[in-house]
Structure formats: structure tokens, C-alpha cells
Amino acid sequence: MKYKKIREEELKNKVGAEWFKQFDTTEILGNIDFTVFPKQDSLFGRTPLLWAEAKTGNFDVATMFVQLILTIGKARTFDKTMPPAFLGAFDFQKMAFVPYINIQDIFYLNDFNWNVTSSNHGTKEFKLIKDRIESTLKQKTYVFNYEKDEKELSTFINNNVAKATTKSKIKIDKNNFIPIYLRWLEFVKPIIDVNWEELNKANIYDSDFYLADLFVDDKGTQSIDDDLTIRDNLFVVFENQGYKIKKENIKQMFDATINLKKKETYQHFWKLYKRPPIKEFQDYIIYRKDLLVPQDIRERKGAFFTPRQWVELSQKYLTNYLGENWQDEYYIWDCAAGTGNLLAGLNNKYNIYASTLDQADVNVMHERIEHGANLLENHVFQFDFLNDDFDKLPKSLREIIFSEEKREKLIIYINPPYAEATNAKTVSRSGQNKSGVSTNYKVKEFYNQKIGNASNELFALFMAIIYEKIPHSKLAIFSKLKFIQGTNFRKFKTLFLADFVDGFISPAKTFDNVTGKFPIGFTIWDLNSKKAVEEIKCDIYNKNADFIGQKVFRGNLPKSINKWIKTFDNDENRIGLMVSCAPDFQHNKQLAILSKQQKRYCFSINQSNLIYFVVYYAVRKSIPADWINDRDQxxxxxxxxxxxxxxxSDCFTYTLFDNQIESKYGTNHWIPFTETEVNAKERFESNFMANIINGKAQLKNTTDKLLFAKNCKNSLSIEFSEEARETFNSGLELWKYYHSKENVNVNASIYEIREYFQGRNDIGRMNSSSDDVIYMELISDLRDKLKTLAKKIEPKIYEYGFLQK
Incomplete structure (x- = not known):
């Protein structure tokens, strides 16, 4: 065979040199094995011609393509650069190609976990992708044997890959309008002759200009002389080879045409794409203009799209509470409406009001009304809820708000912004507050006196204003649940006194552009009933909208575990450090026991406080963090x-085999075995842990009290459970295997043993697996034993009050 018995890097080099010598195959793009680019840059950089998977054995073609697709999808490479004309896969015997356009829809699958390891062929995700593409590959794939099909392969590359950049214009659809926007920001935005700062103050953004560019009929020519807008009701339109502002209240500020500084650059850019977008996707692109709003602005303005499944479920909960005829009996106001999708499904347009910060969003809703949306045009209006006076509201809505009787029939139904002024870095004093979040609102200072630090949260400001200015109404709100649990909301709850009616939680990741594993709650409140908010019970729905149980969120909690552990901090005779982090599940990934001082505050661990710290560590690490418990304290x-x-002793065992101690930063006191047990080639620098385990040393606190009882059952100084013993046995086999290798670090910790076998990638991160089959069996067994031990620890965590159910 042509490339048999060579390493992967050599295979890639040879394939590049022999088959793609007229191209550049040296560029590295994320974790993609092999890329092909033109050697010459175009005006807008180089568009890739081929992304490929490389294997050294004889592999199934579909399997190679699945691994490539999972690699691309995990990194969302197509969002960061234009995708290639072809995807490829090759091994030592053959090379295969498939047009990218034939598989691109896979990257937009809903509810798909792209975070799986691409090389793990046993995952359900791997099997799902393979099932999806096998039929496509049978019809659309070109497969060539290097030796048997040498001439055909060369011809295919010359006639297809080489000419990929000269193909017809790329059609714009719902899958690529965002990547095109990212390129537009780089090449077109800088040549628009306008003061962006002034525009932004008027709530006009670059995305409005991009939409103006998209929605023109280019008449099939390369010239912009005949480009004509197809939608006059956009915020900005392309007109007379420039842009015109359509926002009525600032027309006078930008009355003249906004020109392009370099029309040839503009023409060259749009030469690549066919405008307008494909007709069937035009309404979708307008409807989803929120995806083009920068993340920080989106957070402040609440430009998020509430998924249809949660809209429908929230309205079902309102029906269960208010009765089947509630839409005829109640008024509804979405005062953070965005493009109005939360109101989809409501049927009495005479009782519905929708306001939003941006006139552009009002324009979208008005356009939707023209296409049949069940809203009244004069009930849809621009209104800055956090700043504007209620005198600016439509007369009919003012009459409802200022009438005590009608106000009791008003439901404020919203999915407000989730932005906050602080994050983990600001809490740890290693960063700055986000600029422009809540501090830009005049109500912030006023409500800071009433709700304290909760005023940093925009949704909390919405809740406070609704509570005070629209009393006795009903509030139906999508939000984080931190206003129940968070320590920053104690003062908020002295203001917000209301009766919790009903609600549910769903995974935050099901909401577009919301990151993180935490719950988004939909909760209904009767503001006419003044009750302290101490705890609420919500139904739980998974990403598929399946009911899976209930969850209690508590606010009136005892002191935190961090205040408890702080009482044992002692800097004498340090044997390790523990990084301090906030006492909830979402911050557990920051928790570590290590040897090196960090920028964050670190507690000191020594002989007198060891048990307290291993209990603290094991308690926080034993239960996996998930989106449901994310904010539990x-x-x-x-x-x-x-x-x-x-x-x-269970906590002690768990922590011994799950820490980040490193001997290179000082003596490793955390080796749980003796030199004899692991067949070490040299004496350890410290036998501290082994001496405790084997009864040669005792743990005492600072008052000289034993931290383990005497006369234990197993003749050692510590009584170990069966699960702990199994963990030790598994760990011993791993240590012995490591010490059987040549030139190892005799004082290695569990972390350093993992590093030895797994290695690190190009950016210094430890790899998730190793090529050493025996090691993978041993470390997998140890992880399984630790999981079993953690399950044993879990009920005691609740029994001893470290967590409340």
C-alpha cells in the first residue's frame, strides 16, 4: 500500500506534497487534521478549499467523516471562517471527498451534544451522525484509491478542488447568514462613512446596515449601481449606492445618504454572495435579527429569543392558573418584547401590548402584523421600561395601569435581559465590572438604596419597577433563580413581597446565545399578596420539554460552607493549598487542592486541619454539577x-485520589502508599499520608484532639469502608504501573501520573486520554471506584447539612 506503516504527521505531509503541491497545506485550523488553501490571498483573505480527516490505518469512509464532522461541530469552525467547498477523509490507502453543502445541515441540528469526544465511536452522538450521513455519502461521495485511481484522483482535484473558488455565488440562507455577517464586520463595516458611536446612542447598530445589504436585489450583476432594496421598512436601507436611515425620530440627524468610502471593496465582497437571501429564509433572518446583536448589547437589551417550546409551556401554566378564558379576562403587557415571539400563540389582540427598547424591533413586529401576527399595530410601541415615564405609554394601557380594578387584571409577561454587572472575576477582585450594565440606567442608583447589589441585575430592576409601579398586578417572568437563592438578593426580598403561584425550570442552554449550565425559571407571582419569598417549588423540564420532577429553591439558608472552613484556615507547616471559590455548584470547577499559590485567595492545609479540608473538598466534588443544582448553596x-x-475516611480517600498536587512546586505529602507497595526505585521525600493510613502518625487539631477515633476495627489508625478500600486497591495498581516505567518522577502525585500518560496539547491543556491502553484501563477503573465512593458520600452530605434538599 502507498502509505503503509507511517505516522499520521508523515501521512499528512506526503499527501500534501504529492496531491496538493499547487496549494498551501500547512495552515492549522483548530483540531482539523488537514486543510487545503489557495496559495494566493484574495482581497478578503483565503477561503479554504478542503478540510479533511487523516488516519494511518485502513478506515471506513463514513467513520472518518463522522469524526471530522464532530471535530468541526464542536469548535463551530464554520462560524469563525467560511467553510470549504469540500470535506475530505483519507488514510494510507484512499482519499474521499464530499461537497460541504451536502452535509452542512448537520451542523444546525437542535438539541445535539457537540461536546463529545470525536474519536469515541461508541457515543450515541457518533452513531446519530453516522446514521444521518451514510445515505448522503453513498450518493455524493467521491472515493479514490491512491494507486488504482491515481489519474482520476488527480483530475478530480484539478477540476473540482482547484476551481472551488470560481464557483457561482454563495446563496444566503439561515445557516450561513451569521458567518457572512462576521466577515462583513471585518471588510464592509470599516468602509461605511458614519460615526458609529453616535448611531449606537440612537440604538442603531452595524447589524442594521448588514440587513440593509442583505435585503437588496443585486439583479444578478456585480455592479452596485442597480442594487435595489426589497424591504423599505427596515431600520436602515441600501439606496443610491449608500445607506439611508429609516428611523423616524433620528432622520434629521442622518438625513443625507451615508456613503461607502471604497465602493470597489464593497463590490468585491458582495461578489461572493447572491442577494437577497433565499426567499424561504428571508422572514427567518428578519425574525432572528437578534442573533446579529453583539453579546454585550444583547445581554443589556434582552435581545434573546425565547424558544417556542417554553413559550407554549409558559402559556399552559398561565392557563392552569387563570382558567381557560384568561386571555379574554386579562390584559397582557410584554414590556421587554424584542421581536415579540413570547406573545406567539396568544389570541386576543385587543388585550395584548408589546413594547421594546429598539424601534427596529417595533418595525419587525409591525412587519409581522402585516404577515398575520395577532397583534394590534398601535399596541406595539417603542418604550424604554427602565428609563421612560409611564406617561409615554399608549392611552389605553395607561388607563389599565392607573385603574386599581383593571390593574388587578394585568399580567406583565416578560423574558427580560439577563445581564449582570459582576462576574467571577469581579467577585475575586481580578477584573472590572461590565461597563454599561445597569449603571447606564437612571433607576439603578434609585433602586440600589432599596434592593442593594441586586440592582446590578437588569431582570431585578424590571421586577422592582413592576412591583412598585404596577402594584396588585400579576407577574409572569422568565429569569435566573438567583433572586431566590443568591446572597446579593437579601435586600431585594425585603422589597419584593409576593405570592408564588406556579412555575417551571428548563436548561439555560435551550435559550439561544445563553451559555452556562444553569436553570432558567418561568415563575408566576401574585403581586396583590404580600408574602416573604423564602422558597419556591418548580417543575423541572429537560431540553426535550419532558417533565422529570420538581426542585425546591430556598432563600432563607444557614451560613455558607466557606464561612465554616474559614475558621480552620491555618498557615503553619503547610502541606497544600485549596483555592477559594463561591460556595455553589457552578463554581466547583474552580475548586482545587494544589501546591502552587494562585491569584485567588488560597486556604492553607496542614496536619491540624487536614480532615476539615478533605471533608470540604469531597463534599463539594462528590455530587456532579448539573444545570438543575447549579446555584445550590x-x-x-x-x-x-x-x-x-x-x-x-471516605472523604479523606476521595481527596487523596482527586487533587492537583504537583511535586515540582514543593514536597509532595499526598502519596497514599509506601515505596514498597508501589515498587518505587527511590525513597519518597514524604510519607506523610502513608504514615497516617498505616497508624504511624495521628491527626490532631490545634486543641490536640484526635481527628479519628482510637481502636479502629481494621488495625490501621483509620476505619475505611469497603468502597474506600476498593479505591485504594485501584489506585495502588495505577501507582505500581507508573513506577514500572523508566525515568519517572519517584515523588509523582496522582495529577502528575495523569500528566505523564496523557500529555498536553498545543495550548498546554492536559489531554483527556492516552494511547497507553493499560493506563486507560487503570485510570478508568480508578474513576469508576471514585464515582462509587462519591455515591456513598452523597446522602451524608444532606444528613449533615452541607446541602439542603
Missing amino acids: FLWPNDNWLQDDVFK
Whole structure:
């Protein structure tokens, strides 16, 4: 065979040199194995011709393509650069090609987990993609044997790959209008002759100009002389080879045509794409203009799209609460409406009001009304809820708000902005507050006196204003649940006194452009009933909108676990450090026991406080963080755990095999075995842990009290459960295997053993797996034993009050 028994890097080099010598195959693009680019740059950089998967054995073609697709989808490479004309896959024997356009819809699958390891062929995601593309590959794939099909392969490359850049214009659809926008920002925005700062103050953004460019009929020519807008009701339109502002209240500021500084650059850019977008996707692109709003602006303005499944479910909950005829009996106002999708499905347009910060969004809603949306045009209006006076509201809505009787029949139904002025960095004093979040609103200072730090949250400002200015109404709101649980909301809850009626939670990731594993709650409140908000019980729905149980969110909690552990901080005779982080699940990924001082505050671990810290660590790490428990708070425990030696030893065992100690930063005191047990080639620098385990040393606190009871059952100084013993046995096999290797670090920690076998990638991150089959079996077994041990620890966490159910 042509390339048999060579390494992958050599295979890629040879394929590049022999088959693609007229191209550049040296560029690295994320984790894609092999790329082909033209050697010469065009005006707008180089568009890739081929992305390919490379394998050294004899592989199934479909399997190689699935791995490539998972690699691309995980990194969303197509969002960062224009995709190629072809995807490819090759091994030592053959090369295959498939047109990118034939598989691109896969990258836009809903509810698909792209975070799986692409090389793991056993995942359901791998199988799903393989099932999806196999029929496509049978019809659309070109497969060539290097030796048998040498001439055909060369011809295909010359006639297809080489000429890929001269293909007809790219059609614009719902899958590529965002990547095209990202390129537009780089090449077209800089040549628009306008003061962007002044425009932004008037709530006009670059995305409005991009939409103006999209929605022109280019008449099939390369010239812009005949380009004609097809939608006059956009915020900005392309007209007379420039742009015209259509926003009525600022026309006088930008009355003249906004010109292009370099029309030839503009022409060259749009030469690549066929405008307007494909007709069937035009309404979608207008409807989803929120996706073009920059993330920081989107957070401040609430330009998020509420998924249809949660819109429908929220309206079902309102029906269950208010009765089947509630839409005829109640008024509804969405005061953070965006493009109005939260109101889809409501049927009494005479009772519905929608306001939004942006006139552009009002324009979209008015256009939707023209296409049949069940809203009244004069009930849809521009209104800055956090700043504008209620005198600016439509007369009919003012009459409802200022009438006590009608106000009791008013439902404020909203999905407001989720932006906050602080994040993990500001909390740790290593960063700055986000500029422009809440501080830009005149109500912020006023409500800071009433709700404290909760005023940093825009949704909290909405809630506070609704509570005070629209009393006795009903509030139906999508939001984070931190106003129940968060410590920054204690003062807020002294203002917001209301009766919780009903609600549900769903995964935040099901909401477009919301990142993180946490719950978004839909909660209904009766503002006519003044009750302290201490806890609420919500139904839980998974990403498929399946009911999976209930969850209690509590606000009146004991002191935090961090205040408890702080009482044991002691800097004498340090054997390790523990990074401090906020006491909830979402911050557990920051929690680590290590050897090197960090920028964050670190607690010192020594002989007198070791048990407290291993209990703290194991308690926080034993239960996996998920979107449901993400904001649950770890608490100051009761003292019953002090009498439970097995619980302590389980936590001790768990932490010994799950830490980030590194001997290169000082003596490793965390080796759980003796030199003899692991067949070490040299003496360890420290036998601290082994001495404790084997009864040669005892743990005492600063008052000289034993941290484990005497006369334990197993003749050691510590009583170990069966699950802990299994963990030790598994860990011992791993240590022995490591010490059987040549030139190893005799004082290696569990973290350093993992690093030895798994190595690190180009950016210094430890790889998730190793090529050493024996090691992978041993580390997998240890992880399984740790999971079993964690399950044993879990019920005690609730029993001893570290968490509340």
C-alpha cells in the first residue's frame, strides 16, 4: 500500500506534497487534521478549499467523516471562517471527498451534544451522525484509491478542488447568514462613512446596515449601481449606492445618504454572495435579527429569543392558573418584547401590548402584523421600561395601569435581559465590572438604596419597577433563580413581597446565545399578596420539554460552607493549598487542592486541619454539577459528622485520589502508599499520608484532639469502608504501573501520573486520554471506584447539612 506503516504527521505531509503541491497545506485550523488553501490571498483573505480527516490505518469512509464532522461541530469552525467547498477523509490507502453543502445541515441540528469526544465511536452522538450521513455519502461521495485511481484522483482535484473558488455565488440562507455577517464586520463595516458611536446612542447598530445589504436585489450583476432594496421598512436601507436611515425620530440627524468610502471593496465582497437571501429564509433572518446583536448589547437589551417550546409551556401554566378564558379576562403587557415571539400563540389582540427598547424591533413586529401576527399595530410601541415615564405609554394601557380594578387584571409577561454587572472575576477582585450594565440606567442608583447589589441585575430592576409601579398586578417572568437563592438578593426580598403561584425550570442552554449550565425559571407571582419569598417549588423540564420532577429553591439558608472552613484556615507547616471559590455548584470547577499559590485567595492545609479540608473538598466534588443544582448553596454543617469516622475516611480517600498536587512546586505529602507497595526505585521525600493510613502518625487539631477515633476495627489508625478500600486497591495498581516505567518522577502525585500518560496539547491543556491502553484501563477503573465512593458520600452530605434538599 502507498502509505503503509507511517505516522499520521508523515501521512499528512506526503499527501500534501504529492496531491496538493499547487496549494498551501500547512495552515492549522483548530483540531482539523488537514486543510487545503489557495496559495494566493484574495482581497478578503483565503477561503479554504478542503478540510479533511487523516488516519494511518485502513478506515471506513463514513467513520472518518463522522469524526471530522464532530471535530468541526464542536469548535463551530464554520462560524469563525467560511467553510470549504469540500470535506475530505483519507488514510494510507484512499482519499474521499464530499461537497460541504451536502452535509452542512448537520451542523444546525437542535438539541445535539457537540461536546463529545470525536474519536469515541461508541457515543450515541457518533452513531446519530453516522446514521444521518451514510445515505448522503453513498450518493455524493467521491472515493479514490491512491494507486488504482491515481489519474482520476488527480483530475478530480484539478477540476473540482482547484476551481472551488470560481464557483457561482454563495446563496444566503439561515445557516450561513451569521458567518457572512462576521466577515462583513471585518471588510464592509470599516468602509461605511458614519460615526458609529453616535448611531449606537440612537440604538442603531452595524447589524442594521448588514440587513440593509442583505435585503437588496443585486439583479444578478456585480455592479452596485442597480442594487435595489426589497424591504423599505427596515431600520436602515441600501439606496443610491449608500445607506439611508429609516428611523423616524433620528432622520434629521442622518438625513443625507451615508456613503461607502471604497465602493470597489464593497463590490468585491458582495461578489461572493447572491442577494437577497433565499426567499424561504428571508422572514427567518428578519425574525432572528437578534442573533446579529453583539453579546454585550444583547445581554443589556434582552435581545434573546425565547424558544417556542417554553413559550407554549409558559402559556399552559398561565392557563392552569387563570382558567381557560384568561386571555379574554386579562390584559397582557410584554414590556421587554424584542421581536415579540413570547406573545406567539396568544389570541386576543385587543388585550395584548408589546413594547421594546429598539424601534427596529417595533418595525419587525409591525412587519409581522402585516404577515398575520395577532397583534394590534398601535399596541406595539417603542418604550424604554427602565428609563421612560409611564406617561409615554399608549392611552389605553395607561388607563389599565392607573385603574386599581383593571390593574388587578394585568399580567406583565416578560423574558427580560439577563445581564449582570459582576462576574467571577469581579467577585475575586481580578477584573472590572461590565461597563454599561445597569449603571447606564437612571433607576439603578434609585433602586440600589432599596434592593442593594441586586440592582446590578437588569431582570431585578424590571421586577422592582413592576412591583412598585404596577402594584396588585400579576407577574409572569422568565429569569435566573438567583433572586431566590443568591446572597446579593437579601435586600431585594425585603422589597419584593409576593405570592408564588406556579412555575417551571428548563436548561439555560435551550435559550439561544445563553451559555452556562444553569436553570432558567418561568415563575408566576401574585403581586396583590404580600408574602416573604423564602422558597419556591418548580417543575423541572429537560431540553426535550419532558417533565422529570420538581426542585425546591430556598432563600432563607444557614451560613455558607466557606464561612465554616474559614475558621480552620491555618498557615503553619503547610502541606497544600485549596483555592477559594463561591460556595455553589457552578463554581466547583474552580475548586482545587494544589501546591502552587494562585491569584485567588488560597486556604492553607496542614496536619491540624487536614480532615476539615478533605471533608470540604469531597463534599463539594462528590455530587456532579448539573444545570438543575447549579446555584445550590453549600452550607455550614451540623456537628454530627465529627462522630462519623467512616464518613471522614471516605472523604479523606476521595481527596487523596482527586487533587492537583504537583511535586515540582514543593514536597509532595499526598502519596497514599509506601515505596514498597508501589515498587518505587527511590525513597519518597514524604510519607506523610502513608504514615497516617498505616497508624504511624495521628491527626490532631490545634486543641490536640484526635481527628479519628482510637481502636479502629481494621488495625490501621483509620476505619475505611469497603468502597474506600476498593479505591485504594485501584489506585495502588495505577501507582505500581507508573513506577514500572523508566525515568519517572519517584515523588509523582496522582495529577502528575495523569500528566505523564496523557500529555498536553498545543495550548498546554492536559489531554483527556492516552494511547497507553493499560493506563486507560487503570485510570478508568480508578474513576469508576471514585464515582462509587462519591455515591456513598452523597446522602451524608444532606444528613449533615452541607446541602439542603
